Amino acid sequence: MGEMFQAPKGTRDILPPESHRWQALVAVFADVIGRAGYGLVQSPMFEDIGVFQRLGEGTEVVRKEMYDFHDKGDRHLALRPEGTASVVRAFNQHRPTVPWKVWYLTPCFRYEEPQAGRFRQHHQVGAEAIGSADPDLDVEVIALQHDFYRVLGLSRLSLRLNSMGSPGDRQAYAGLLAEWLARRSGDLDEADRANAAGHPLRVLDSKRERTVAVVADAPRITDCLSDEAATRLDRVRSGLDALGIGYEIDPGLVRGLDYYTHSTWEFAAGDLTSAQNAVGGGGRYDGLAESLGGRPAPGVGFGAGIERILLAADAEDALSQPSAAVDVFVVDVTGGDSGRDLTFELRRNGISSDRAFDSRSMKAQMKVADRSGARLALLVGPDELASGTATLRDLRSGGGQIALARTDVVAEVAARLAGG
């Protein structure tokens, strides 16, 4: 045997039965979001690195964690670290009618050290609504994300909301904050000083003790909003109130990407310890389309991390693993023709079924049938073959079995399954 390969560091194989939970989660998302008029977008897993660099020079995701490479044509590309940038690039490229409401399911790649709830490849579902500045769209998107979690059964999540204001507000506030931080530079944690001048908003996001203490008294963005931005925030708040969605305003909430304007928010799981408790977040990004070379177009959206959601679901004992058992298991000890034909006859009539392979003994096949979780077994041995019948056995009630003419099998099985 040669070298045994394994999944690269920080990546995981999601196998059955664990993958059944993924399917269930994605199905819930597609349902919740699809019924709000959002359509699926599939776009490339890699893009010109410039697409992602516009996410913000101040962010770790762009500065240090990008999975970038040069292809054989010497194009500088990167695997997507998040979902929004590709969607906005696609919006610019195709100019769909607005508001363009779409959702996605995608792996995201970040080169960092793995730990609990953090991988080099993780997965997000998300939604974006591009081409409208209506704050009611912020409300819609937040509410859809909220409802998604709720339908999954997550009840112990908290929502923090902030406004970064208009691009002008944001810039003015950043200047004000940089000045304020400069006067207290000595009190900041050393690791945060570098950001204080160039990316002051990031300092608000620091969790270092010294910095947190200093920043507690910093000027707040919510006190610096223009009338227009303040009005928009009020509209978002009243929308959430009307829909019965609880939240708290957190002026210190600065999300990991630089492109946000106006609304930003984050859902956190109280049950998850420490740092990796964010199960999703989003915001409005009114300048992003333009910075990617398109015409100005406002947009709003969110991303939600599947691995984090599943961790939160574990902590809350929610989203149990759905059963993947088939209804019928076909056992054939006469060579396999009947097994092959019966399973497909059932399947083509909408009845889920499986069978054993490799011509094993009846005892062995019955074990497989039991393990499969099937409710009914159909047995074909020499007697049945000779008489053109199949034996139907109930595997749950431990009990009886009856002989069925081959022509009656589908109808009888369907009746049994329907009858409970």
Next chain:
RNA sequence: CGGGCCGUAGCUCAGUCUGGUUAGAGCGCCGGGUUGUGGUCCCGGAGGUCGGGGGUUCAAAUCCCCUCGGUCCGCCCA
């Protein structure tokens, strides 16, 4: 990028401190328990170059060094 813990059968682990005959257990898997029938029980079997490399020694899963991986904390983020 800084730090702690851990790598022995498919899985969960014992054995490592106090080197020494063919490296163990449970679960899982495969086969059998006479007359074609699972779930309980009994019997048997397959499966490991003890993460990899180097060193010390008569002798290394066990001691030392390096390396790769896993896991967790910080930071950052989903």
